[in-house]
Amino acid sequence: MYLEKNSRVDLGELAVLLGSDEALIANEIADMEQEEIICGYHTMINWEKTSSEKVTALIEVRVTPQRGQGFDSIAERIYNYPEVQSVYLISGGFDLLVILEEKTLREISQFVSDRLSTLDSVLSTATHFILKKYKEHGTVMSRRSEDERMKVTP
Amino acid sequence: MRDPLNSRIRQVEPSGIRKFFDVVTEMQDAISLGVGEPDFDTPWHIRDEGIYALERGRTFYTSNAGLPELKQEIARYLSRRFGLSYDPASEVLVTVGGSEAIDLALRVMLEEGDEVLIPQPSYVSYSPCTVMAGGVPVTIALREEDQFKLTPEALEAAITPKTKILVLPFPNNPTGAIMTREELLPIAECVIRHDLFVVSDEIYAELTYDHEHTSIASLDGMPERTVVINGFSKSHAMTGWRLGYTCGPQQIIAQMLKLHQFAIMCAPTNSQYAAVSALKNGDEDVQQMRDSYNQRRRFLMHAFEQMGIQCFEPFGAFYVFPSIQEFGMSSDCFATRLLEEERVAVVPGTAFGACGEGFVRISYAYSLDALKVALERFARFIERLRADGGNE
Numbered sequence A: 001m002y003l004e005k006n007s008r009v010d011l012g013e014l015a016v017l018l019g020s021d022e023a024l025i026a027n028e029i030a031d032m033e034q035e036e037i038i039c040g041y042h043t044m045i046n047w048e049k050t051s052s053e054k055v056t057a058l059i060e061v062r063v064t065p066q067r068g069q070g071f072d073s074i075a076e077r078i079y080n081y082p083e084v085q086s087v088y089l090i091s092g093g094f095d096l097l098v099i100l101e102e103k104t105l106r107e108i109s110q111f112v113s114d115r116l117s118t119l120d121s122v123l124s125t126a127t128h129f130i131l132k133k134y135k136e137h138g139t140v141m142s143r144r145s146e147d148e149r150m151k152v153t154p
Numbered sequence B: 001m002r003d004p005l006n007s008r009i010r011q012v013e014p015s016g017i018r019k020f021f022d023v024v025t026e027m028q029d030a031i032s033l034g035v036g037e038p039d040f041d042t043p044w045h046i047r048d049e050g051i052y053a054l055e056r057g058r059t060f061y062t063s064n065a066g067l068p069e070l071k072q073e074i075a076r077y078l079s080r081r082f083g084l085s086y087d088p089a090s091e092v093l094v095t096v097g098g099s100e101a102i103d104l105a106l107r108v109m110l111e112e113g114d115e116v117l118i119p120q121p122s123y124v125s126y127s128p129c130t131v132m133a134g135g136v137p138v139t140i141a142l143r144e145e146d147q148f149k150l151t152p153e154a155l156e157a158a159i160t161p162k163t164k165i166l167v168l169p170f171p172n173n174p175t176g177a178i179m180t181r182e183e184l185l186p187i188a189e190c191v192i193r194h195d196l197f198v199v200s201d202e203i204y205a206e207l208t209y210d211h212e213h214t215s216i217a218s219l220d221g222m223p224e225r226t227v228v229i230n231g232f233s234k235s236h237a238m239t240g241w242r243l244g245y246t247c248g249p250q251q252i253i254a255q256m257l258k259l260h261q262f263a264i265m266c267a268p269t270n271s272q273y274a275a276v277s278a279l280k281n282g283d284e285d286v287q288q289m290r291d292s293y294n295q296r297r298r299f300l301m302h303a304f305e306q307m308g309i310q311c312f313e314p315f316g317a318f319y320v321f322p323s324i325q326e327f328g329m330s331s332d333c334f335a336t337r338l339l340e341e342e343r344v345a346v347v348p349g350t351a352f353g354a355c356g357e358g359f360v361r362i363s364y365a366y367s368l369d370a371l372k373v374a375l376e377r378f379a380r381f382i383e384r385l386r387a388d389g390g391n392e
Helices: A011-018 A022-034 A072-079 A105-116 B007-011 B017-026 B044-055 B068-082 B097-109 B126-132 B152-158 B181-193 B250-263 B269-281 B283-307 B331-342 B368-391
Strands: A055-063 A086-089 A096-103 A122-129 B092-095 B115-120 B136-141 B163-168 B197-201 B226-231 B244-247 B360-363
Touching (some): A011 B283, A072 A086, A072 A096, A096 A105, B007 B126, B068 B092, B068 B244, B068 B269, B097 B126, B097 B197, B097 B226, B097 B244, B115 B126, B115 B152, B126 B136, B269 B283
Parallel strands (some): B163 B197
Antiparallel strands (some): A055 A096, A055 A122
């Protein structure tokens, strides 16, 4: 879907590209927002190009699922912290993947040691820091952009 | 000293696009809409297969006609996509791009003085290859009011007792015109009635919009008199890999293979391995690129409509061919001034035949952002021309 790559597109232009009608597209988008298929619009930032010295951490968490509630309850207790960017339930060697973006080392270590590890059902955590982002949301972060084709060809 | 040159090569004009190319290349800040190749990179799985072939040391010749596995996949693909049926062992030849295949076909089929019907505007190589093969190119001027399609009337009118071959260049570069099955039927009937052969250049077959491509070779009575030309350049964004193929009656392909053997040996080996992956796992890539071209096509058509520029709606390739007749200047002059005044390069219609006069070719093998910038400049240019015209 076009919007997934470019949420800022002008609706009139989108209608032209898709050979559709502007009002029709506006309605469809409104419906998808209503049904929470479209949950928000974000800006993708390459922090490496800014002066920010902050880091992103992926934290593997092993937990004890709770009777009657599975993982949902413990996941909620984690995602309610505003500094948590994403939480996923994962198959494999651990249970939850918790992501903190653009935090200082101190903020992350405080979150892990004071908040996460102290939760009753958390058995263990393992924190990984992102060293370099190559590709995010389908976009390669450092792609050459100039056109190398010959300028006029038959 | 004796003349070192063959008299035919003197008859061949240098490509009309060439002088324009030199000017554009010198201009660092020019935006080009003049490119005749996809802007996409070759899909990664195809490139990966090419790299893998190199890693495995697959750097030897293949058999002259091409890798058996690739010929097999080509036959399957043509059957699955266009309902064509070819024996991979004797009716498929892998070539260095579609352009080699055009040259081979004309050279093995033409006798001295045979006439070749070439609908124009069209790709630049048909006429020179005909001349070098001893044939006589006979142009059929396609008209905008026919949406640049070949009509049976125009075909009939061009046929003489010397006519042997009809070149059928659809989907068309530079006009973007296509021929539907219904429109091909009377052409096929005429070809059969006059006992002609067809060289059908279908290199843009995968790039049709709102219509499915029909190959004339899929019509009754046509497989035995058609040489189909196709390749990977446009469909899979593989221009630089130099890989095409041709299919046709065993009798013709066998002779083309002979020439290919002596002149070329075989198409590049790692390109052939990569192409196997293109045909086995590439359908989705083709679909994505087609969708993207189609969006840009609609965008351009809409933009021209807004500018009040007359342009018939093309349903194939990645070109639009708007009319510039209202400005009362030649295509060459229009393109030169557009380049000099607004730094936008388009190709004059006359580069594709005299009947392209009054039109320019605009390629949409560019990102939407690039197209937007170029169109802004284009709009500014024609506004100025119109204002100047009004003052005189």
